[in-house]
Amino acid sequence: MKGPFHRRLDSVLERMNLKRQVYHKGALVGNDVAKILHPSTPLCRHEVAFLAVRCASFGHWFPINFPNTNLLQKFHVLTFHVPEKAISKHTVGMEAEHCSESIHPVVNRLERTYATTQNTCDCLALVVKSQWIQSNSTLTNFRKPEATVKVLR
Numbered sequence: 001m002k003g004p005f006h007r008r009l010d011s012v013l014e015r016m017n018l019k020r021q022v023y024h025k026g027a028l029v030g031n032d033v034a035k036i037l038h039p040s041t042p043l044c045r046h047e048v049a050f051l052a053v054r055c056a057s058f059g060h061w062f063p064i065n066f067p068n069t070n071l072l073q074k075f076h077v078l079t080f081h082v083p084e085k086a087i088s089k090h091t092v093g094m095e096a097e098h099c100s101e102s103i104h105p106v107v108n109r110l111e112r113t114y115a116t117t118q119n120t121c122d123c124l125a126l127v128v129k130s131q132w133i134q135s136n137s138t139l140t141n142f143r144k145p146e147a148t149v150k151v152l153r
Helices: 004-015 031-037 045-065 073-089 097-101 104-113 120-135
Strands: none
8 A cells, every 4th residue: 555655756757757677676777767867956055964964863863773783884875975975066966776786796896806815804995995996087097907818839
C-alpha cells in the first residue's frame, strides 16, 4: 500500500518519463539520473549553509543514537565531503549513490593488490593512496604503468 508521498513521487517520475530499475532495488540509474540533474541550478548560499548544518547534525545524531552500528565510508562522505563539495562547487553533483557504488570495483581491485600487507591500517592507507593517485586530475605527470612485454628470442 503506497502512501501519499510514494504516490506523488511515482506521479512525478511518470511525468518525467523516468523508470525505476527493478534490478537496482527500484533506484534511478544512468540516463534517468542525468535527466533529473541536467536542468539543475547551482545551490545558493542559504541552501549550502542549510545542507552543511543538516549533514553535521546527522553526523552527530546518528552515532549517539545508534552506538553499536558500524559507520561506513558513505557516512563519512555524507557528513564531510557532501558539505565540502557544496561549499566549494555549489553542488553535490557526483555524490549520488550510483557514483559511490561505482568505486567498489576499484577499491576491491586495490584491496586484492595489497592483500599481502599484514597490518590492516597500512593496507587501507595503501588502498586510499592508490585510489587518490588514480583519480586526482591535478597530477599531470602520473601515468598508469605500461605492461612490459618480454620478447623471447
